[in-house]
Amino acid sequence: MPGGTGSAPCGRREGQRVEADELLVLVAGGDQKAFEELYGLVAGPVYGLVKRVVRDPAQSEEVSQEVLLELWRSAARFDPGRGSALSWVLTLAHRRAVDRVRSARAAGEREVREARRSHSPAFDQVSEEVEAGLERESVRRCLGRLTDLQRQSVTLAYYDGLTYREVAEQLSLPLGTVKTRMRDGLTRLRACLGGVA
Numbered sequence: 001m002p003g004g005t006g007s008a009p010c011g012r013r014e015g016q017r018v019e020a021d022e023l024l025v026l027v028a029g030g031d032q033k034a035f036e037e038l039y040g041l042v043a044g045p046v047y048g049l050v051k052r053v054v055r056d057p058a059q060s061e062e063v064s065q066e067v068l069l070e071l072w073r074s075a076a077r078f079d080p081g082r083g084s085a086l087s088w089v090l091t092l093a094h095r096r097a098v099d100r101v102r103s104a105r106a107a108g109e110r111e112v113r114e115a116r117r118s119h120s121p122a123f124d125q126v127s128e129e130v131e132a133g134l135e136r137e138s139v140r141r142c143l144g145r146l147t148d149l150q151r152q153s154v155t156l157a158y159y160d161g162l163t164y165r166e167v168a169e170q171l172s173l174p175l176g177t178v179k180t181r182m183r184d185g186l187t188r189l190r191a192c193l194g195g196v197a
Contacts, residue, residue, distance in 0.1 A: 020085040028075035035072055042086060043068065046093045053097035063100050067093045142192035150185030153178055 020041050026034035046067050051060040071089055078088050143151050149171070156167045168178040 020089075021080050024071075024075055024078050024085040024088070025080070027072065028078060035075075038071070038085075039068060042071070042089045045086065045090060049090055049093050050097040053094065054100055059100060059104075060097075063096050064093070067096050070096070138193055139189075142189050145192055146185050146188055147181075149173075149181045150188065153182045154185045154189065157182060 020038060023034045023038040023041070027038055043064070047060060047064045050063045050067070051057065054060045054063055067089070070092055074092075078085060082088075143154070146154065152171060153167055156162045156170055157164065162170065164178055164182065165175055167182070168175045171178065
């Protein structure tokens with residue numbers, strides 16, 4: 001990055017200020033030669049400010065180049081009545097540097113969140129397995145309280161997926177009997193699982 005203004009006496013700094021203001025007005029009109037001169041005046045202070053905010057030299061150089069490019073593109077927005085060219089340029093530099101730091105911080109936070117999300121299960125697997133085991137045990141216990149015919153009917157229908165007619169054929173019983181046993185068995189099972197019986 002080109003060097004700054006050095007330690008010139010105050011009168012020289014004032015002259016640079018006026019010179020920078022005039023150069024920026026010329027740059028707004030598209031004068032490339034004026035931009036080269038302005039670049040030489042402000043590149044050092046821009047880099048110094050950006051480096052104090054961003055800290056990383058490579059990123060500071062990159063941000064400084066972005067600022068100087070923005071300076072060329074937006075020189076027409078400079079209003080000499082609101083302050084000096086150098087103040088305006090340094091304000092651009094500071095904003096751009098702060099944006100870079102915020103962007104880097106946000107990216108880091110997103111990476112941390114994503115890493116946490118990818119390492120933690122979507123649900124508590126242990127809790128789910130324990131709960132399912134307890135449910136199976138409760139169903140087994142409650143099935144044991146049914147009569148043999150009720151238990152056979154419910155098991156064939158719900159665990160083997162048979163229809164009432166298929167259950168009746170399997171058990172060699174009339175369909176009406178199977179329906180009655182199923183209804184009674186399901187009522188008892190529901191009561192047992194609900195803690196009523």
